[in-house]
Amino acid sequence: DAGVIQSPRHEVTEMGQEVTLRCKLISGHNSLFWYRQTMMRGLELLIYFNNNVPIDDSGMPEDRFSAKMPNASFSTLKIQPSEPRDSAVYFCASSLFGKAGELFFGEGSRLTVL
Amino acid sequence: QQQVKQSPQSLIVQKGGISIINCAYENTAFDYFPWYQQFPGKGPALLIAIRPDVSEKKEGRFTISFNKSAKQFSLHIMDSQPGDSATYFCAAAGTSYGKLTFGQGTILTVHP
Numbered sequence: 128d129a130g131v132i133q134s135p136r137h138e139v140t141e142m143g144q145e146v147t148l149r150c151k152l153i154s155g156h157n158s159l160f161w162y163r164q165t166m167m168r169g170l171e172l173l174i175y176f177n178n179n180v181p182i183d184d185s186g187m188p189e190d191r192f193s194a195k196m197p198n199a200s201f202s203t204l205k206i207q208p209s210e211p212r213d214s215a216v217y218f219c220a221s222s223l224f225g226k227a228g229e230l231f232f233g234e235g236s237r238l239t240v241l
Numbered sequence: 242q243q244q245v246k247q248s249p250q251s252l253i254v255q256k257g258g259i260s261i262i263n264c265a266y267e268n269t270a271f272d273y274f275p276w277y278q279q280f281p282g283k284g285p286a287l288l289i290a291i292r293p294d295v296s297e298k299k300e301g302r303f304t305i306s307f308n309k310s311a312k313q314f315s316l317h318i319m320d321s322q323p324g325d326s327a328t329y330f331c332a333a334a335g336t337s338y339g340k341l342t343f344g345q346g347t348i349l350t351v352h353p
Contacts, residue, residue, distance in 0.1 A: 131284075143286070160340065168331065170343045182339055219286050227341050228273040228334035232284030 131221050134235035145207040146220070150219035152200050158227060159202050162218040163193055164235070170218075171199045172206075175225050176202065177224055209240045245333050247279065247344030254351050261276040264331035264349045267312065271333040275341070276316050279328045288329075289316070321351045 132151040140146055146169040152159055154191045174184040179196040187194070191210070206213055216237050219232040247264045254260045264274075273291035290312065291298045291305040298305045304317040320324055331344040 158339070169345045172340055175340055197262060220284070223338075225336075227339050228275050228290060228332065229287055230277075230285075230341060232286065234282070234284050 131233035
């Protein structure tokens with residue numbers, strides 16, 4: 128079975144540009160989590176969805192960040208405009224509803240904002 | 242109350258030794274305590290997990306010890322191998338919470 132699929136794996140962009148990160152959930156999973164990982168702050172939960180509905184977006188840094196689930200198997204995380212401090216590895220993870228402790232992570236999208 | 246505190250930040254162990262990573266939590270509503278393992282360039286992967294109704298869980302060389310009264314739990318890696326070199330995260334979740342709270346991570350290096 129395919130795992131969580133993220134794209135792009137690497138993104139280098141210039142400050143002010145729009146960045147869109149994509150995630151495909153594992154088939155049958157209905158909870159989706161976006162995490163950001165940096166050396167300084169570790170793994171931070173940005174937002175999570177249950178059955179396509181955003182439940183908690185308190186971790187989203189500011190209005191420049193937005194996340195959507197247009198359907199049950201796909202999600203996007205958008206940063207507009209991007210800033211150098213957004214440079215990090217962004218992970219999405221999926222799980223069965225109610226099994227938030229058993230996350231399946233993608234391989235991450237490494238974002239560098241110059 | 243949502244924090245999970247993990248120590249040490251980094252750990253160096255000789256091959257064949259025992260690696261021990263400790264975590265502490267505050268929220269007594271947490272009822273599921275997983276450990277995740279992350280290799281460079283990869284996402285974290287679930288390694289082993291425990292619920293508070295047992296004090297220990299063992300899977301191969303990996304053991305979780307759980308102390309409910311102290312609100313602490315730890316990961317022991319017996320006979321540590323160079324292939325165990327990775328970052329390890331403890332975490333906690335509760336049935337009333339839809340999300341996982343991670344510790345800060347421990348970078349484990351096992352020297353051959």
